[in-house]
Amino acid sequence: MNPSAAAPILRLHRIRKEFVPSGGSAFLFPSRRRRSVLAVDDLSLQVAGRETYGLVGESGSGKSTTGRIAVGLLSPDSGEVLFRASPSCDLSRLDGVGRGLQMVFQDPYSSLNPRQRIGGALEEPLVVNTDLSGAERKKIVLDMLKRVGLSEGDALKYPHEFSGGQRQRVGLARALILRPRLVVCDESVSALDVSIQAQILMLLKKFQEDLSLSFLFISHDLRVVRYVSHRIGVMYMGRIVEEAETDTLFGEPRHPYTQVLLSALPGARPRGERRTAGQQEAKEVFDRPDPRGCCAFHTRCAWASERCRAEVPPLRSVVDGHRVACFLIASSTAP
Ligand SMILES: Nc1ncnc2c1ncn2[C@@H]1O[C@H](COP(=O)(O)OP(=O)(O)OP(=O)(O)O)[C@@H](O)[C@H]1O
Ligand SMILES: [Mg+2]
CATH class of the missing domain: 3.40.50.300 (P-loop containing nucleotide triphosphate hydrolases)
Incomplete structure (x- = not known):
C-alpha cells in the first residue's frame, strides 16, 4: 500500500x-530596479x-x-x-x-x-535536548554510527578525515x-x-x-x-504544477513542464511516442518572469493561450491523487 x-x-x-530585497549597495547595478522574488x-x-x-x-x-x-x-x-x-x-x-x-x-x-571529533558532534544534540547519562549517550552515538555504515573508531575522527560519502x-x-x-x-x-x-x-x-x-x-x-x-x-517558479504517485508521474505526465523535464531524461519517452507541443517547443527563458497573475510556464509553453497569460491555473485533481495546474488539462472535479 x-x-x-x-x-x-x-x-x-x-x-x-x-523575498523583498533590502537596501544593498547603490553602486551595484545602479540602473537596475531590484524587485522582490515570490x-x-x-x-x-x-x-x-x-x-x-x-x-x-x-x-x-x-x-x-x-x-x-x-x-x-x-x-x-x-x-x-x-x-x-x-x-x-x-x-x-x-x-x-x-x-x-x-x-x-x-x-x-x-x-x-x-x-570537534565526530563522536562529540553526534553527542551534542543529546546533551542539549535530553537528560541521558554520558554512558547512555555514548551507546546511542556508537549505535548510530554503525547504523549509517561507519565504525565505532570513526567517532574519534575529525570531519576532514572523511570522504564526501562518509x-x-x-x-x-x-x-x-x-x-x-x-x-x-x-x-x-x-x-x-x-x-x-x-x-x-x-x-x-x-x-x-x-x-x-x-x-x-x-x-x-x-x-x-x-x-x-x-x-x-x-x-x-514557486508553485506545484503537478503532483502524482511516482509511477503515474513518470508514466502519464500531464503538465507541459513535467513533460519537458521527463523528455530530458536519457531514454525517456513518456506515453510512447506522444509528444506535446509544449514539449517540442519549450523555449528557454533566461530572465525570471514574474509569476503573479498568470501561469508562470506560459513564456515557455507552445500551447499557452490568453487565459494562461491572465490567470493562475489552480492545482486540480484529474484523477484520484493526480493533480495538475494547467488550463489545457480537463479535470475530474470543478475548480
Ligand atoms: N534568503 C533569500 N533572499 C532573497 N532571495 C532568496 C532567498 N532564498 C531564496 N531566494 C530566491 O527565491 C527563489 C527560490 O530559491 P530556492 O533556493 O528555494 O530555490 P531552489 O529550487 O532550492 O533552487 P536550487 O535548485 O538552485 O537549490 C530564488 O529565486 C532565490 O534567488
Ligand atoms: Mg535548493
Missing part, C-alpha cells in the same frame, strides 16, 4: 514566501507517516525555501505549517528539534566544527540521533558520485523501514527522486 493513504504527518497549507506561492502538500514525498524542479523554483519552511528554519508570509496536527511554524527552536523534524543539507561538512553518512547520523519523525533532505546526494549516491539512497530506504521515518526529499535530479519517492510534486 502506498503510505500516502495514511494520515499526514506534515501538512503545508497555502504557503507563500516572498519564491513560494500558494503551495500545499502533505507527507504521510513512512512516506517519501519528492520535490523536483529546476534551480530557483523554490524547493529549498519550501523545505526550510517545513522544518521551521524560515517563516512563511502566510499559510500554515502543521506537523502531526499541531501548528509548528511559530516554535522558536530553529532546527525543529523537539518537533521530530530534521534537515540534511547537500554538504553537512559546512555545519560541522572542524576541531560525510553524508555523518550528516544523516546527526539528523537521526534524536529519532525524528520526518527528515527534509535538501540535495543530500547531489554532490556525490552515482555509486555513492546509490548507497546513501539505500540507507535512507532502510531507515524509513527501521525507524518509521518520513522524508521530504528535495532534488533537481529526477532519477534520484524517482528511486526514493512514493509521490512527487513538480515545482515551477
Whole structure:
C-alpha cells in the first residue's frame, strides 16, 4: 500500500514566501530596479507517516525555501505549517528539534566544527535536548554510527578525515540521533558520485523501514527522486504544477513542464511516442518572469493561450491523487 493513504504527518497549507530585497549597495547595478522574488506561492502538500514525498524542479523554483519552511528554519508570509496536527511554524527552536523534524543539507561538512571529533558532534544534540547519562549517550552515538555504515573508531575522527560519502553518512547520523519523525533532505546526494549516491539512497530506504521515518526529499535530479519517492510534486517558479504517485508521474505526465523535464531524461519517452507541443517547443527563458497573475510556464509553453497569460491555473485533481495546474488539462472535479 502506498503510505500516502495514511494520515499526514506534515501538512503545508497555502504557503507563500516572498523575498523583498533590502537596501544593498547603490553602486551595484545602479540602473537596475531590484524587485522582490515570490519564491513560494500558494503551495500545499502533505507527507504521510513512512512516506517519501519528492520535490523536483529546476534551480530557483523554490524547493529549498519550501523545505526550510517545513522544518521551521524560515517563516512563511502566510499559510500554515502543521506537523502531526499541531501548528509548528511559530516554535522558536530553529532546527525543529523537539518537533521530530530534521534537515540534511547537500554538504553537512559546512555545519560541522572542524576541531570537534565526530563522536562529540553526534553527542551534542543529546546533551542539549535530553537528560541521558554520558554512558547512555555514548551507546546511542556508537549505535548510530554503525547504523549509517561507519565504525565505532570513526567517532574519534575529525570531519576532514572523511570522504564526501562518509560525510553524508555523518550528516544523516546527526539528523537521526534524536529519532525524528520526518527528515527534509535538501540535495543530500547531489554532490556525490552515482555509486555513492546509490548507497546513501539505500540507507535512507532502510531507515524509513527501521525507524518509521518520513522524508521530504528535495532534488533537481529526477532519477534520484524517482528511486526514493512514493509521490512527487513538480515545482515551477514557486508553485506545484503537478503532483502524482511516482509511477503515474513518470508514466502519464500531464503538465507541459513535467513533460519537458521527463523528455530530458536519457531514454525517456513518456506515453510512447506522444509528444506535446509544449514539449517540442519549450523555449528557454533566461530572465525570471514574474509569476503573479498568470501561469508562470506560459513564456515557455507552445500551447499557452490568453487565459494562461491572465490567470493562475489552480492545482486540480484529474484523477484520484493526480493533480495538475494547467488550463489545457480537463479535470475530474470543478475548480
Ligand atoms: N534568503 C533569500 N533572499 C532573497 N532571495 C532568496 C532567498 N532564498 C531564496 N531566494 C530566491 O527565491 C527563489 C527560490 O530559491 P530556492 O533556493 O528555494 O530555490 P531552489 O529550487 O532550492 O533552487 P536550487 O535548485 O538552485 O537549490 C530564488 O529565486 C532565490 O534567488
Ligand atoms: Mg535548493
